[in-house]
Amino acid sequence: MANGELMVVAGEASGDLHAADVLAALRRLRPGLRAFGMGGPRLEAAGLERLFDAREISVMGIAEVLPRLPRIWRVFRALVRGARDRRPAAALLVDVPDFNLRLARKLRGLGVPVVFYVSPTVWAWRRGRVRQIARDVERMLCILPFEEEFYRARGVRARYVGNPVVEQVPPTGPSEGFRRALGLEVTRPTLAILPGSRPSELQRLLPPMVESAALLQRERPDLQLVVPVAPGLERAPVERAFAARGLRPTLVEGRTAEVVGAADVAVVASGTATLETALMLRPMVVVYRMSALSWAVGKLLVKVTFVSLVNLLSGRRLVPELLQGGLRPEAVAEEVRRLWQPGAAREAQLEGLRALRARLGDGPTAARVAEEVLDVMDAHGKDAGAPPR
Secondary structure, three states: OOOOEEEEEEOOHHHHHHHHHHHHHHHHHOOOOEEEEEEOHHHHHOOOEEEEEHHHHOOOOHHHHHHHHHHHHHHHHHHHHHHHHHOOOEEEEEOOHHHHHHHHHHHHHOOOOEEEEOOOOOOOOOOOHHHHHHHHOOEEEEOOOOHHHHHHOOOOOEEEOOOHHHHHOOOOOOHHHHHHHOOOOOOOOEEEEEOOOOHHHHHHHHHHHHHHHHHHHHHOOOOEEEEEEOOOOOHHHHHHHHHOOOOOOEEEEOOHHHHHHOOOEEEEEOOHHHHHHHHOOOOEEEEEOOOHHHHHHHHHHOOOOOOOHHHHHHOOOOOOEEEHHHOOHHHHHHHHHHHHOOOHHHHHHHHHHHHHHHHHOOOOHHHHHHHHHHHHHHHOOOOOOOOOO
16 A cells, blocks of 8 residues: 655756645645655755665666666666555656656556656657556646647647746846855846757857857957856866866856846756746857767757747747857857847847746746646545645
């Protein structure tokens, strides 16, 4: 018989943050709830009994994954054993679909109902996964408005719960306030560099981003650079990359949204950070690069026009995307120049970002997710440490 525990599995910085907010909301609704699984420092601080660190599986791209596969599979098998031994009342699986959808299949076989939060982008590629999701996932919780209808039309019990990033960013406002809070000089032009949250992203993206910053600082000697360092990443490689070009950015632990708020323009690795930047209403240039093998396979499989969430949600090229061979320092610098000063390019992008923010709506996303998790637990007759709601 299942006990009152919840299994939680999140595999990277953004998932760790989203899942931590949900676990905090769950424990407010049901104080006796216990949780175990995999996550990062935020989930652990929220009360997760952390069996594995989220960084164990935080890697992207075929060529990047291959060397890590033995360790990833060891983690996977250990989580399955943990679920078999502890029989949690339910499992909350957050993002990382390649890992978590496989785990969902195993959990269904063990009789553990799965709530999947941050729905896989099956509308973009590998649509065949929908059949597995309909079979193995009890509840699919979507963070993009159009996803609920897509999933429901294909037999998946889905709900749009809002987008957690909307609540996680601070209220936007003038850049001067954010600069003061981060110890930056208020009057100097400021460029934010957001190189991603994975070591593999730093390796591929940081060098051209640093070179573009060096080009821009030569033109604007008073330019100040600010860089958020994602939780779990080491500062030293970031510092060395900038120091090699004679640059001395301000490095900030996390606080991505505040870093963006302090900037006039941001250069952002494609991912959740593009949405944070959009919600802060700051002009951006989106960049990304992966191995040639991963890119070639992706182009065969992915059926979308854009890479960044901002452009996908807007349905048009609202923000520039510099990808693979197009990610050249000169090209990044040129796009930043277009957006730097008030004018048609900057105002057009800001208008689109304001429309996107309005479309995503308001919270409380984490509370909605917590209610769905408890509903699944109670529907299966598994007391999570307090009387049913």
